[in-house]
Amino acid sequence: MAVDERGRLTGDALRATVDALSLDRVDGLFAVVATAGTTNAGIVDDLEGVAAMADERSLWFHVDGAYGGAALAASSARSLFAGIERADSLVIDPHKWLFTPFDCAALLYRRPELAKAAHTQEAAYLDVLRDGAGPDEWNPSDYAYHLSRRARGLPLWFSLATHGTDAYCQAVEASLQVTRAGAELIEGLDHVELVMEPMLSVLLFRRLGWEAPDYKRWSDAALASGLTLTVPTSWEGETVLRFCIVNPRTTVDDLAEILTTLA
Numbered sequence: 001m002a003v004d005e006r007g008r009l010t011g012d013a014l015r016a017t018v019d020a021l022s023l024d025r026v027d028g029l030f031a032v033v034a035t036a037g038t039t040n041a042g043i044v045d046d047l048e049g050v051a052a053m054a055d056e057r058s059l060w061f062h063v064d065g066a067y068g069g070a071a072l073a074a075s076s077a078r079s080l081f082a083g084i085e086r087a088d089s090l091v092i093d094p095h096k097w098l099f100t101p102f103d104c105a106a107l108l109y110r111r112p113e114l115a116k117a118a119h120t121q122e123a124a125y126l127d128v129l130r131d132g133a134g135p136d137e138w139n140p141s142d143y144a145y146h147l148s149r150r151a152r153g154l155p156l157w158f159s160l161a162t163h164g165t166d167a168y169c170q171a172v173e174a175s176l177q178v179t180r181a182g183a184e185l186i187e188g189l190d191h192v193e194l195v196m197e198p199m200l201s202v203l204l205f206r207r208l209g210w211e212a213p214d215y216k217r218w219s220d221a222a223l224a225s226g227l228t229l230t231v232p233t234s235w236e237g238e239t240v241l242r243f244c245i246v247n248p249r250t251t252v253d254d255l256a257e258i259l260t261t262l263a
């Protein structure tokens with residue numbers, strides 16, 4: 001699907017694609033998904049535009065903020081997410097950029113009763129759970145397809161209760177600041193080049209003159225020496241390197257040290 005000059009899915013491109021497919025709701029198109037922080041490049045789609053398109057066509061609007069949704073906590077990135085408030089559902093993985101032990105995914109519904117209608121399981125042996133329960137009784141097993149689950153939210157809850165939300169805002173903001181400083185660092189060096197300006201905390205950059213095997217050799221050696229786990233990825237068919245900074249203790253000096261070994 002076409003993306004704009006910043007790599008974002010837009011409402012217009014989505015509309016054009018759907019029109020070209022001649023799909024409508026009756027044919028089975030019922031939802032659209034935009035990404036708020038793509039895994040590879042940290043791109044936040046045009047959420048406002050996709051929300052408008054979904055609204056026009058009465059489609060469910062889901063936002064995948066598994067990685068990037070954490071940046072809602074950072075005021076310096078908040079404007080990128082305009083339109084997210086129109087989502088019917090949103091996923092954010094606290095085990096990614098919210099420092100929660102693996103695995104913990106948070107799924108939020110605008111109208112939980114719809115999710116409940118879709119996911120509630122009926123079985124004689126479950127009736128006892130509903131005995132005496134009102135229609136608003138909350139049971140997590142009603143909101144996803146699996147019945148059995150661990151209390152995945154508990155480590156996040158304890159951490160939030162201990163540190164407070166401000167600590168989270170500061171930690172995410174710190175990663176964003178290191179990323180922006182890292183981008184400036186790369187721009188000031190002769191042997192590396194930014195592939196694009198970062199939107200969130202992913203830096204994609206190329207080592208000038210290198211081919212795929214050079215990246216692999218360097219990455220393997222950097223891991224073996226304990227310097228960094230920085231693996232190659234690709235962008236529009238070109239092998240490049242990717243920093244994804246989600247640890248607030250990562251410093252610009254750490255990035256500078258890694259970049260020196262690429263010279």
Ligand SMILES: Cc1ncc(COP(=O)(O)O)c(C=O)c1O
Binds near residue numbers: 093
């Ligand atoms: C945007 C996005 N969506 C979904 C996923 C998958 O998340 P999980 O491995 O927690 O299922 C990832 C993982 O990197 C991601 O970045």
